[in-house]
Amino acid sequence: MSMSTVAEVFAHTLKEIGIRYVFGVPSGNMIDYMEALRKEVGIDFILVGHETTAAFMAGVCGRLTGVPGACFATFGPGATNLSTGVGGAQLDRFPLLAFTDEMPDDLLKRTVQMNINHQQLFFPITKWTTRLNPNNIEEIILKGAGITTDDTPGAVHIGIPAGIGRNPVKEAKSDVDYLRLEKKRWSPLVEDQVAKVEKLIHKSKKPVFAVGLSAVRAQVSEQLIALAEKCQVPVVLTPMAKGLFPEAHPLYAGVLFHALSNEVAKVYSQADLVIGIGYDPVEFNYEDWMPEVPLIHINNSEADVAPGKFPEVSNVVGAVDVALNELLKLNVEPKEWDLQFLKANKKQIVKKLTPETDSFGPLAVVAELRNAMSDDGILTVDVGAHLHLIGQQWHTPSPEKLLISNGWSSMGFAIPAALAAKLCNPGLPVVALMGDGGFLMTVGELAIAKRLNLNIVFVVIYDDSLSLISIKQNKKHFDRSYGTDLNVLEGEPTNHYFGVPVVRVTNSNEYRSALKKAFSAAGPIVIEAVVGSKEYDQLVLQPNK
Structure with a gap:
């Protein structure tokens, strides 16, 4: 037996599970754990701009690798921000370990700045929520990892009491088997x-x-x-x-x-x-x-x-x-x-989803992207009208080549998912496709792609509207522009976001050229595809939706 700190046991246990990255936004209490991660070979902490991104990225890592993803956040607002991505892992069936700061035992039920009951917060959006103490670090993390991957994958939340990171603990030097749950052994049908x-x-x-x-x-x-x-x-x-x-x-x-x-x-x-x-x-x-x-x-x-x-x-x-x-x-x-x-019938569907010659709308954006992207590439897609096109139009060689959120259906998924997909598969092409609404939610996370020099192609369908909601308004004969107009494009194109170059296109020739440039680029690039949204009306939210 040798003496280690709580933070060191935490980092080592995650590494032995097979976790490669921990995503989050630092807190004063978490810096002990970050330092332990820094010293542990084979696992890294990745700074993100928003805690929701941390959980989305961790969930996608879990989806692609089968090993639970990991993320952490601080008290109160950090935890509530994280909860959106945790819910995503739960309902999209991604294995995820979510860690948050929690008050020490003596303050847990007191009125304290930033203090809410994290166990109650995460209970309805996880498979299990619990709390560490210095005597059960490895046991709890391993049990949580087993639960995340058991039967139907999902999220586990583990609260970490503030101030225990540097406490000494006895660490048993033994091989880690993180599936320490008795798995069901299914018999042949009776x-x-x-x-x-x-x-x-x-x-x-x-x-x-x-x-x-x-x-x-x-x-x-x-x-x-x-x-x-x-x-x-x-x-x-x-x-x-x-x-x-x-x-x-x-x-x-x-x-x-x-x-x-x-x-x-x-x-x-x-x-x-x-x-x-x-x-x-x-x-x-x-x-x-x-x-x-x-x-x-x-x-x-x-x-x-x-x-x-x-x-x-x-x-x-x-x-x-x-x-x-x-x-x-x-x-x-x-x-x-x-x-x-x-x-x-299938031929009719394909025909209706084939863009007209020389047109440049959402159908052409999807079709040209599919032509430019190799079959081994990974596409991540945000929620919106364009996702409905992808569902029917996009040729998908295998399920892990198309990453979407449909159980949770959260906007703001595409960029974090693409970042995680690239970290897990650095040698594969990765594209994030989103509407302008979803892009506005997570544009700040392009800074991660720039900082880590991840050559991801970000394609934004700009139609100046929350198109899916606008279509629903129209079907009820409401004003389809009220509360859904974005109007974010100025006359002069933006040349970069946080150092990530931007190319604006308004026709298929420009788009094809931009895609060619983007796939050969050494780093990230944004393509703004300026289109109209009328094509959606005849394709999306039809009967039997």
């Missing part, structure tokens, strides 16, 4: 489950597979393709599952509730059975889109559906990959779907 599922599938003539983000974690792309081909059943995806099933496949039918959702509905509205595979309702409830037909729900938890909405709900609770292997064993004849109809 005979009754198999028989019930088999009966429903045999009875149906036109089932549909609805695939969600739990299937992404289960890495079941090959089983999913094999099962769809065996049964000749079309596949629809939720946005965060995009990339799990090939878009060029004849049985691919589209993404639910994004652009041209009414066209995708022409397929699933014919279904007499829906089979949810890793379907997580955090993106979209079943009853918001499904026809009133039986449901087979395959996931690690039961379906969350309104009582009496569907004639039958059959839950297959367990590991998604185990369940798909069982389904592949069933003797199922090909179903009665018209493959020519599926092909024609």
Whole structure:
């Protein structure tokens, strides 16, 4: 046994877990932990401009690596700022460890500057919240890391009492196993489950597979393709599952509730059975889109559906990959779907999402970016009308190549996500795509890209409006400009943000040239694409959204 400080044990435990970065804004109490991180080889503290960014970046690191991301913030306003990103990790299913300063025991229930109850603050937006003391540092951090990655990933909050960082503690020199939870070992389906599922599938003539983000974690792309081909059943995806099933496949039918959702509905509205595979309702409830037909729900938890909405709900609770292997064993004849109809419907969707020649609107911004970006690149996208286009239009080779927030759906996600993606994958192209509204929320974080010299391409769709809200106003026959006009562009273009160069484009030729320049640049660059927003009206928030 050797003596170390609380801060040193903290830093060493995070490093041994596999955490590479801790994101945050310093506080007086946290500087002991920052110094310990500085001395610990293989882990670094990254300063951000705002605590929400710290949590978003940490969550995305967790999503891309499978190792919990880590962030910290100080009392009160630091914690409340952090909470937006912590909620994002919780509902977007990213593994995250969030640390905050907390008052020492004697002041915890006193009226003190900046003091609020952090345990109550983080309780509804985490899987678990707790508090360190000098006697349980490693135990608590390891348990928290296990909880973040167990079953459905999410956030854990750990409060650190002020003033304990330099306290000496005894540290056991032992290998760290951070998954110190008893993991569920899923068994093959019981005979009754198999028989019930088999009966429903045999009875149906036109089932549909609805695939969600739990299937992404289960890495079941090959089983999913094999099962769809065996049964000749079309596949629809939720946005965060995009990339799990090939878009060029004849049985691919589209993404639910994004652009041209009414066209995708022409397929699933014919279904007499829906089979949810890793379907997580955090993106979209079943009853918001499904026809009133039986449901087979395959996931690690039961379906969350309104009582009496569907004639039958059959839950297959367990590991998604185990369940798909069982389904592949069933003797199922090909179903009665018209493959020519599926092909024609997908062709119609593609046609409507193809920009007109010489036009320069949101469709062209997305299409030209896809042409310029290699398949191994990572795209991060903010919330807004443009995200609905991406959901249907963007060719996605695999799920980790497209990072969005759809469970939490927070604006201001794209820039922090791109920063984290580049840190985790320094050799890959990374692009952040956002509207002008989301850009205004996080433009200050471009300073991180400049400081760390991260060659990220930031594409901002400038239409001088919060377009998604404007469309909703218009559908209710309200004044679509009230409270949504931005008007942030001046006559003369800005030449840099915090030292990051800016290129403003107003047509496709300028845009293509700017993209070529940006992808070959040594550091970050912003492309301001000035467009109109009318294209959105016929594509976004259609029926069956």
